[in-house]
Amino acid sequence: MKYIESGEMSGVGKAAALMAILGERAAGQVLKNLSEEEVQKVSQAIAELPQLASGEAERILEEYRQMLLAQQYVIKGGMDYAQSMLFSAFGPDVASRLLERLRERMAAEVANFDALRKADPQQLAKFIHSEHPQTIALVLSHLNSTQAASLLFSLPQDLRTDVAMRMAHMDQISPDIINKISAVIEQKLKTLGEFNRESYGGVKAVAEMINRLDTNVGKEILGTIESQDIKLFETIRHLMFVFEDLIQLDVRDLKELIQKVDKKQLTLAMKGTSEQLKNRIFGVLSQRNADMLREDIDVVGAVKIREVEAAQQHIIALIREMEKAGTLTLQKSEYVV
Numbered sequence: 001m002k003y004i005e006s007g008e009m010s011g012v013g014k015a016a017a018l019m020a021i022l023g024e025r026a027a028g029q030v031l032k033n034l035s036e037e038e039v040q041k042v043s044q045a046i047a048e049l050p051q052l053a054s055g056e057a058e059r060i061l062e063e064y065r066q067m068l069l070a071q072q073y074v075i076k077g078g079m080d081y082a083q084s085m086l087f088s089a090f091g092p093d094v095a096s097r098l099l100e101r102l103r104e105r106m107a108a109e110v111a112n113f114d115a116l117r118k119a120d121p122q123q124l125a126k127f128i129h130s131e132h133p134q135t136i137a138l139v140l141s142h143l144n145s146t147q148a149a150s151l152l153f154s155l156p157q158d159l160r161t162d163v164a165m166r167m168a169h170m171d172q173i174s175p176d177i178i179n180k181i182s183a184v185i186e187q188k189l190k191t192l193g194e195f196n197r198e199s200y201g202g203v204k205a206v207a208e209m210i211n212r213l214d215t216n217v218g219k220e221i222l223g224t225i226e227s228q229d230i231k232l233f234e235t236i237r238h239l240m241f242v243f244e245d246l247i248q249l250d251v252r253d254l255k256e257l258i259q260k261v262d263k264k265q266l267t268l269a270m271k272g273t274s275e276q277l278k279n280r281i282f283g284v285l286s287q288r289n290a291d292m293l294r295e296d297i298d299v300v301g302a303v304k305i306r307e308v309e310a311a312q313q314h315i316i317a318l319i320r321e322m323e324k325a326g327t328l329t330l331q332k333s334e335y336v337v
Helices: 013-023 023-032 038-048 056-090 093-113 121-128 133-142 144-153 155-170 173-189 203-212 215-228 232-238 243-246 252-262 263-269 275-283 289-299 305-325
Strands: none
Touching: 013 023, 013 038, 013 056, 056 093, 056 305, 121 133, 121 144, 133 144, 133 155, 133 203, 144 155, 144 203, 155 203, 155 215, 155 232, 203 215, 203 232, 215 232, 215 289, 243 275, 243 305, 252 275, 252 305, 263 289, 263 305, 275 289
């Protein structure tokens, strides 16, 4: 059967199986989000779907659950955050497989925006001024945060917040829509020079972009967002300093922070963090305290991801308090609102 590859069900085959498992009503809602060509392929696969073996339905559902979770981690904190959380949740083998599939999907989406990667930033700035805010948001979401910040700063003041909020609310767009928009952009950018894209839409991209704006402009945009959508404002503020950013604190500030942090909270927070951050924290402790912390991390064993995240957010809240009190200094790329 053509939906079986080397004894393994193909992607289309798994999608068809998922639709069959979900049932007609739920499957109909899912299919509404696919392109006409994708619906045709999946529908044909459903018609030719064989009887699922015992346990196959559960395995397919679990695979989709893992991919959805991986995508949520990427949207929330980028690939580094996703890697850390997936390694904690599923172990290195499953996490590596999920991350590879995500990178392949992201690469396929970026390929649709070749015109952007060939554009000169100054010429692109002139071009986007006359575009609809949603198109501008899509363009900025395909630039790295520094380039996006530069282009956002070039926009009229009354347009900046509108574009930033559209980026923050930008969920995963169907490939069909991206293809149509990129085709229009390509026609308008035929003569423009090249640059790279590293980030893709959403609240995380907005947080990184605002981190790289002039401080006054960033506060102006955040203030407007706060007055219009308090939940969005809190989410952006939450992402503007992540736990891994502790590595950027100077030795004195990091030492003072650790002295104020509850030992149990620090132990939980360091589960799933990068080795680079662990070594940075161990490095500002005495040998005895560093050894004790290593032992505590090992002894605590497996913990739920939400407990790790809660501990990390508790420490980040403390950092905000210290920064406001003037007892801790954040660099521009680290500033917390």
